[in-house]
Amino acid sequence: MYTLITGLYKQWTQKEEFYVIILGLDNAGKTTLLERIKSIYLGVAGLPPEKIAPTVGLNIGKVEINNTRLNFWDLGGQRELHSIWEKYYSECHAIVFVVDATDKERIEEVKETFETVITNDTVEGVPVLMLANKQDVPSALKVHEIKEIFNPIALRLGARDSKVLPVSALKGDGVQEAVDWLFVRLQRNRTNRPPIFRN
Numbered sequence: 001m002y003t004l005i006t007g008l009y010k011q012w013t014q015k016e017e018f019y020v021i022i023l024g025l026d027n028a029g030k031t032t033l034l035e036r037i038k039s040i041y042l043g044v045a046g047l048p049p050e051k052i053a054p055t056v057g058l059n060i061g062k063v064e065i066n067n068t069r070l071n072f073w074d075l076g077g078q079r080e081l082h083s084i085w086e087k088y089y090s091e092c093h094a095i096v097f098v099v100d101a102t103d104k105e106r107i108e109e110v111k112e113t114f115e116t117v118i119t120n121d122t123v124e125g126v127p128v129l130m131l132a133n134k135q136d137v138p139s140a141l142k143v144h145e146i147k148e149i150f151n152p153i154a155l156r157l158g159a160r161d162s163k164v165l166p167v168s169a170l171k172g173d174g175v176q177e178a179v180d181w182l183f184v185r186l187q188r189n190r191t192n193r194p195p196i197f198r199n
């Protein structure tokens, strides 16, 4: 009886948690995105954009949606920091890859980096959301242009869920839609990457 009650109690009180890593080149807007997510879902003002410095370590944001916790890990995008990304692959449930859609000069570098990430065996089957960021800038590449550029690599995504969505991390446009997409895919991929249960 006691174990039944404690079992039920655990079931009611334990929370499902998923881990989402935010990757992309330096200056893509990853930390700005994280601060935007925090401000939308926690209802508190995030760090103002002018206070956001290039990331060297790790920024963490925890938000709760439908009694499920999403933990966002925002990693530094500078080249010498890319080797750190792999350390988070085995534990992550989804990848958000942020692209600076205004920076056409670095698009080749973005392609190479993206391909290296998605072909890593440790993240096989993990949903990948690419965000075409800085859409508030009129000259930014649109989603259909980004898709054309990344089409040759798309085959390497395999059978996993993937999507390209437009956002402006700075203004907040599209951010909620992006998180909604993630939420559904995390649930859909739960047999492959089960959530963590915590009290």
Ligand SMILES: Nc1nc2c(ncn2[C@@H]2O[C@H](COP(=O)(O)OP(=O)(O)OP(=O)(O)O)[C@@H](O)[C@H]2O)c(=O)[nH]1
Pocket (backbone or CB within 6 Å): 024, 025, 026, 027, 028, 029, 030, 031, 032, 033, 049, 050, 052, 053, 054, 055, 056, 075, 076, 077, 078, 133, 134, 135, 136, 137, 167, 168, 169, 170, 171
């Ligand atoms: N116009 C515009 N600027 C943005 C947007 N998102 C980020 N930025 C700017 O882009 C610059 C870099 O933003 P960060 O969020 O620090 O970029 P990051 O990807 O975290 O960079 P690292 O930490 O070095 O990897 C800052 O000047 C931001 O204000 C956006 O949606 N629109």
Ligand SMILES: [Mg+2]
Pocket (backbone or CB within 6 Å): 030, 031, 032, 053, 054, 055, 074, 075, 076, 077
């Ligand atoms: Mg950053």
